[in-house]
Amino acid sequence: MTNIQRTHLDDLENQSIFIFREAYHVFKNIAMPWSMGKDSNVLVWLARKAFFGRVPFPVLHIDTTYEFPEMLEFREWATKHHNLNLIVKINTEARARGIGYETHDPVTVTHELKTVALQQVLAEYKWDALITGIRRDEDPTRAKERYFSPRNAQFEWDYKDQPPEFWSQFVTTAAKGEHVRIQPLLDWTEVDIWRYIQRENIPIPQMYFARNGRRFRSLGCSPITQAIESTASTIDEIIAELEATKTTERAGRAQDHYERNAMQKLRAKGFL
Amino acid sequence: MEQTNPQSAIRNPQSSAAPTLRVVFVGHVDHGKSTLIGRILHDTGSLPEGKIEQIKKACAAEGMGFEFAFLLDALLEEQKQNVTIDTTEIPFRTPRRQYAIIDAPGHKEFLKNMITGASRADAAILVISADEGVREQSRRHAYLLSMLGIKHLIVVVNKMDLVDYSEKRFREIEQEYRKFLRELGLEARTFIPASAREGENVAQASAKMKWYGAASVLEALDSLGPQERDVDLPLRFCVQDVYRFDGRRIIAGRIETGTLRAGDQLVFSPANKASVVATIERWNAQENGPAVAGDSIGITLSEQIFVERGYVASRENETPIEANRFHADLFWIVREPLRVGHLYSLRLATQDVKCEVVSIERVMDSSTLETKSDAREQLQRNEIGRLTIQTRAPLVIDNHDRIPDLGRFVIIDDGQICGGGTIFGGVYTDRTVTKSKNIFWTEGKITANARAVRSGHRGAVVWLTGLSGAGKSTIAQSVERELFLRGMHTYVLDGDNIRHGLNSNLGFSPDDRVENIRRVSEVAKLMADAGTVVITAFISPYRMDRSRAREIALEGNAEFIEVFVDAPLEVCEARDPKHLYKKARAGQIREFTGIDAPYEAPEDPEIVVRTDQQTVDESVATILEQLLPRLREYDVND
Numbered sequence: 001m002t003n004i005q006r007t008h009l010d011d012l013e014n015q016s017i018f019i020f021r022e023a024y025h026v027f028k029n030i031a032m033p034w035s036m037g038k039d040s041n042v043l044v045w046l047a048r049k050a051f052f053g054r055v056p057f058p059v060l061h062i063d064t065t066y067e068f069p070e071m072l073e074f075r076e077w078a079t080k081h082h083n084l085n086l087i088v089k090i091n092t093e094a095r096a097r098g099i100g101y102e103t104h105d106p107v108t109v110t111h112e113l114k115t116v117a118l119q120q121v122l123a124e125y126k127w128d129a130l131i132t133g134i135r136r137d138e139d140p141t142r143a144k145e146r147y148f149s150p151r152n153a154q155f156e157w158d159y160k161d162q163p164p165e166f167w168s169q170f171v172t173t174a175a176k177g178e179h180v181r182i183q184p185l186l187d188w189t190e191v192d193i194w195r196y197i198q199r200e201n202i203p204i205p206q207m208y209f210a211r212n213g214r215r216f217r218s219l220g221c222s223p224i225t226q227a228i229e230s231t232a233s234t235i236d237e238i239i240a241e242l243e244a245t246k247t248t249e250r251a252g253r254a255q256d257h258y259e260r261n262a263m264q265k266l267r268a269k270g271f272l
Numbered sequence: 273m274e275q276t277n278p279q280s281a282i283r284n285p286q287s288s289a290a291p292t293l294r295v296v297f298v299g300h301v302d303h304g305k306s307t308l309i310g311r312i313l314h315d316t317g318s319l320p321e322g323k324i325e326q327i328k329k330a331c332a333a334e335g336m337g338f339e340f341a342f343l344l345d346a347l348l349e350e351q352k353q354n355v356t357i358d359t360t361e362i363p364f365r366t367p368r369r370q371y372a373i374i375d376a377p378g379h380k381e382f383l384k385n386m387i388t389g390a391s392r393a394d395a396a397i398l399v400i401s402a403d404e405g406v407r408e409q410s411r412r413h414a415y416l417l418s419m420l421g422i423k424h425l426i427v428v429v430n431k432m433d434l435v436d437y438s439e440k441r442f443r444e445i446e447q448e449y450r451k452f453l454r455e456l457g458l459e460a461r462t463f464i465p466a467s468a469r470e471g472e473n474v475a476q477a478s479a480k481m482k483w484y485g486a487a488s489v490l491e492a493l494d495s496l497g498p499q500e501r502d503v504d505l506p507l508r509f510c511v512q513d514v515y516r517f518d519g520r521r522i523i524a525g526r527i528e529t530g531t532l533r534a535g536d537q538l539v540f541s542p543a544n545k546a547s548v549v550a551t552i553e554r555w556n557a558q559e560n561g562p563a564v565a566g567d568s569i570g571i572t573l574s575e576q577i578f579v580e581r582g583y584v585a586s587r588e589n590e591t592p593i594e595a596n597r598f599h600a601d602l603f604w605i606v607r608e609p610l611r612v613g614h615l616y617s618l619r620l621a622t623q624d625v626k627c628e629v630v631s632i633e634r635v636m637d638s639s640t641l642e643t644k645s646d647a648r649e650q651l652q653r654n655e656i657g658r659l660t661i662q663t664r665a666p667l668v669i670d671n672h673d674r675i676p677d678l679g680r681f682v683i684i685d686d687g688q689i690c691g692g693g694t695i696f697g698g699v700y701t702d703r704t705v706t707k708s709k710n711i712f713w714t715e716g717k718i719t720a721n722a723r724a725v726r727s728g729h730r731g732a733v734v735w736l737t738g739l740s741g742a743g744k745s746t747i748a749q750s751v752e753r754e755l756f757l758r759g760m761h762t763y764v765l766d767g768d769n770i771r772h773g774l775n776s777n778l779g780f781s782p783d784d785r786v787e788n789i790r791r792v793s794e795v796a797k798l799m800a801d802a803g804t805v806v807i808t809a810f811i812s813p814y815r816m817d818r819s820r821a822r823e824i825a826l827e828g829n830a831e832f833i834e835v836f837v838d839a840p841l842e843v844c845e846a847r848d849p850k851h852l853y854k855k856a857r858a859g860q861i862r863e864f865t866g867i868d869a870p871y872e873a874p875e876d877p878e879i880v881v882r883t884d885q886q887t888v889d890e891s892v893a894t895i896l897e898q899l900l901p902r903l904r905e906y907d908v909n910d
Contacts, residue, residue: 166391173687
């Protein structure tokens with residue numbers, strides 16, 4: 001009998017690595033959106049695990065032009081640190097039309113500066129798959145996701161008729177103009193992410209840690225992302241805080257709550 | 273920020289590093305799955321604060337009684353959103369551990385979702401209503417659970433309040449259903465009489481069913497052991513990919529079963545080549561010891577043999593079965609029926625081959641277990657067939673009851689997963705014995721417009737060039753054998769079979785040499801057009817001749833791959849297998865390439881092998897690595 005010691009985090013890590021490698025094998029032209037948020041950095045880390053230290057495809061930052069300066073600093077630092085092939089995309093056309101948080105509602109701005117920007121850059125590079133860091137526990141609509149989740153040419157997600165996924169077999173075909181979202185973090189929870197960041201010592205922006213009684217639990221555009229009251233300045237303290245909270249992770253993200261079902265509408269139209 | 277009791281956090285209930293136990297809830301429609309889930313969430317304090325009150329209020333406003341089933345809907349924000357519930361996960365925890373409920377309520381695409389959910393579950397709760405008893409879906413779901421390999425099954429006989437908590441009724445259902453499960457080879461761990469609506473035997477023992485006295489639903493869940501990795505089964509390491517990022521060749525894959533250590537001697541199927549694990553590769557790893565079932569790792573080998581995605585590594589005395597024909601039970605989940613003789617893709621672990629169903633021996637109704645053996649040509653949705661499958665290339669398999677991970681596969685049509693099967697009855701043979709009994713080759717019916725689709729590869733011209741004695745013929749024959757063993761159409765053209773027939777009227781004058789190569793080029797093109805991988809082994813010393821050969825091949829839309837079989841003149845002359853160099857030096861042969869005629873080395877060949885530095889096997893491996901992916905580049909929809 002073999003005696004082995006494997007933890008829950010080991011299980012999650014192994015499954016994610018498996019998914020990365022399946023994706024990289026199947027899709028020749030692939031990219032990984034990278035928001036510099038905690039999940040995104042875990043994703044970069046897992047990619048390096050899967051490919052023995054390198055990220056063999058471009059990472060994509062959709063820059064809304066409303067980024068926190070600290071996040072941009074982190075972007076420059078981490079790009080060098082992980083030796084990433086970074087592509088930055090800004091929907092300059094929408095900004096030129098005056099789309100912005102100063103004048104428009106957050107759902108419109110998010111759609112224009114994130115989803116439409118993503119559509120533009122996807123059309124430019126013709127990627128047939130995107131690796132995303134979404135998790136089932138983040139939002140009820142994300143709970144329904146598959147590891148390999150097809151999107152049609154209009155970016156729509158047909159959540160009512162999803163392909164079956166079992167025995168590690170995934171839908172791996174994308175027709176012209178379509179793409180597949182690959183979601184290696186689907187099974188992870190927010191606490192798993194933190195425990196893993198702690199275990200692996202993964203670099204993340206310092207904004208997640210409390211300063212002057214406030215910290216960010218989820219990071220997005222600066223005008224619509226609220227810090228929470230918190231004194232958690234270490235990962236242990238953050239985990240303790242999360243275990244005691246009933247507030248959802250994305251509660252500080254205005255676009256999710258602007259109207260009823262906002263997240264569902266955003267996602268059906270192609271939001272990550 | 274709200275601060276509340278840690279036990280009742282719906283979003284972040286994970287307060288220990290212990291693995292979450294995933295539980296799928298199945299059963300006949302309206303037998304109370306949602307009510308049971310709602311009750312469990314309520315009784316474990318897993319609901320957000322105020323949720324119950326909010327729903328009670330909403331129910332009162334609508335003039336309805338409160339139902340626990342509403343909780344689930346509300347929780348998922350499903351109400352009024354017109355979203356069909358898909359497989360979804362809802363966390364809860366008991367003092368013992370963390371759980372995730374996988375719920376897949378019934379609707380028209382239920383089966384796909386249930387299979388998706390159940391295949392990820394560690395345990396299943398099957399709900400049967402005490403008043404209606406065992407119904408069609410109660411049986412079908414159990415059958416699918418058994419095929420999907422669920423190890424722990426708990427049967428909850430729900431709605432006991434509707435039958436006055438009658439022990440007699442409970443025993444009737446238990447007896448009937450246990451008998452059914454036994455026929456499937458499934459053993460239910462526990463049968464629990466319960467009322468989800470009234471909370472009887474869900475979180476606590478029921479005062480109304482004192483006659484029962486065994487575990488409640490939560491107690492039964494808590495008593496389940498953690499899902500164990502299959503470390504004690506024979507090793508199966510399934511290759512996902514081969515990486516060469518830093519010059520080293522890392523074979524990446526997952527250990528499905530067993531353990532693997534550096535220094536282990538492995539056999540790679542289907543080629544049956546052996547090599548020793550030099551290193552286990554992980555990046556920035558917590559664990560640097562042996563790899564075990566479930567680990568995604570990389571390995572390097574001490575001897576370079578050809579390995580690609582789909583290969584399965586095992587130990588010599590416990591190899592899997594290599595077969596191109598086998599028996600399986602298959603469930604079918606799409607509207608379009610499965611058809612005998614239709615060409616499908618079959619995926620098993622990381623293998624992907626073309627296959628067809630040769631015959632359907634019998635069809636089982638998954639709810640009644642009635643079988644019919646009426647020589648059917650089709651399998652309809654929701655049916656389970658026992659059938660014989662033939663693949664176009666050898667497949668590495670195990671019997672499902674021996675090693676589940678290598679004993680199950682999916683059938684793909686038009687990019688869509690249409691069904692899943694489990695393999696039985698395969699014969700394990702000693703790999704030293706000549707080819708196993710599981711290999712049956714028949715002539716493929718190759719139609720003109722879809723040769724590549726039919727044979728699973730394109731035709732191509734692999735043009736070897738190099739000095740006499742460089743090793744062209746040896747390599748050509750080895751490559752031919754490797755391709756042939758993969759079920760490919762292949763043929764070597766060399767001096768022996770060309771000069772004596774087609775080109776018997778040609779001599780060795782410069783003009784005749786040019787004509788010789790031209791005719792070879794044309795023949796190669798025709799054969800490649802017919803779907804064959806043609807390997808030519810001629811010195812072909814002139815660049816111009818080779819570039820014409822390339823043009824001719826391209827005219828016929830055949831892939832042309834120039835392989836420079838490179839070895840220094842001294843080495844070739846030292847080998848001199850046919851004593852030609854000796855004769856040329858002695859002046860007995862004139863215009864011999866390398867001696868008194870030039871050899872123009874290729875400027876940009878697709879592949880170079882150095883036979884003075886590589887063994888024949890290594891050269892062949894180099895060629896296959898480049899060649900095989902090219903042969904598989906064709907439009908499957910053509």
